[in-house]
Amino acid sequence: MGNEHYFTSQPTSQPAAQKIKAKLRGKEYQFITEAGVFSRSRVDQGTRLLVEALPLPSQGKLLDLGCGYGPVGIAAAKEEPALEVVMVDINQRAVEAAALNASLNGVPHVDIRQGDGFSVVPERDFVVIASNPPIRAGKQVVYPLMAAAKEHLVPGGLLCVVIRTKQGARSLEKYLATIYSRVDTIAKGGGYRVFAAVV
Numbered sequence: 001m002g003n004e005h006y007f008t009s010q011p012t013s014q015p016a017a018q019k020i021k022a023k024l025r026g027k028e029y030q031f032i033t034e035a036g037v038f039s040r041s042r043v044d045q046g047t048r049l050l051v052e053a054l055p056l057p058s059q060g061k062l063l064d065l066g067c068g069y070g071p072v073g074i075a076a077a078k079e080e081p082a083l084e085v086v087m088v089d090i091n092q093r094a095v096e097a098a099a100l101n102a103s104l105n106g107v108p109h110v111d112i113r114q115g116d117g118f119s120v121v122p123e124r125d126f127v128v129i130a131s132n133p134p135i136r137a138g139k140q141v142v143y144p145l146m147a148a149a150k151e152h153l154v155p156g157g158l159l160c161v162v163i164r165t166k167q168g169a170r171s172l173e174k175y176l177a178t179i180y181s182r183v184d185t186i187a188k189g190g191g192y193r194v195f196a197a198v199v
């Protein structure tokens, strides 16, 4: 990826697709990943913790915020076929890979969008919003996304977010507690924490 960040909207690095495998919630997946896309050589450990811990409703809408090549939203759609899964990422190459991966893993019905956060996600009736947020983009990007998520959740809805303990988990937890009615730690391990913030 060189000096290019994975949250660039139009990566300029030479495309270099590769296929990786992962077992998530007991099911086997294959993902096409690309240069300039987050965690291209294996499903990230934080992502894995989030996917395994994610409370999945059997119906209604779930948003994968910052979907990358798609592991969170695709695993959710596979697990709960009646769930309406929307996935969004600012990075065009990530979105292209996510679309390929949705078909590759038998969930072509997921709705994948390219854009800056909620600018392309007007819906306000998500039951769950799941995110492995772009921490390297900085608090000035991540915190507004976490706050905006509340406006797109139903009453009682959940924002589930994974963060590396040493990359500001404590501050994020405090920040979420100023906005949401309750914040629980629903998983921890390998230096990561998953918070569930309740509207």
Ligand SMILES: C[S@@+](CC[C@H](N)C(=O)[O-])C[C@H]1O[C@@H](n2cnc3c(N)ncnc32)[C@H](O)[C@@H]1O
Pocket (backbone or CB within 6 Å): 006, 007, 008, 038, 039, 044, 047, 065, 066, 067, 068, 069, 070, 071, 072, 088, 089, 090, 091, 094, 115, 116, 117, 118, 132, 133, 134, 135, 137, 141
């Ligand atoms: C830490 S990665 C997680 C990717 C994927 N969910 C996974 O777990 O492999 C964060 C993702 O957020 C995306 N992102 C960064 N800023 C964004 C924004 N403003 N709106 C939407 N997506 C954004 C990045 O392009 C990146 O794919």
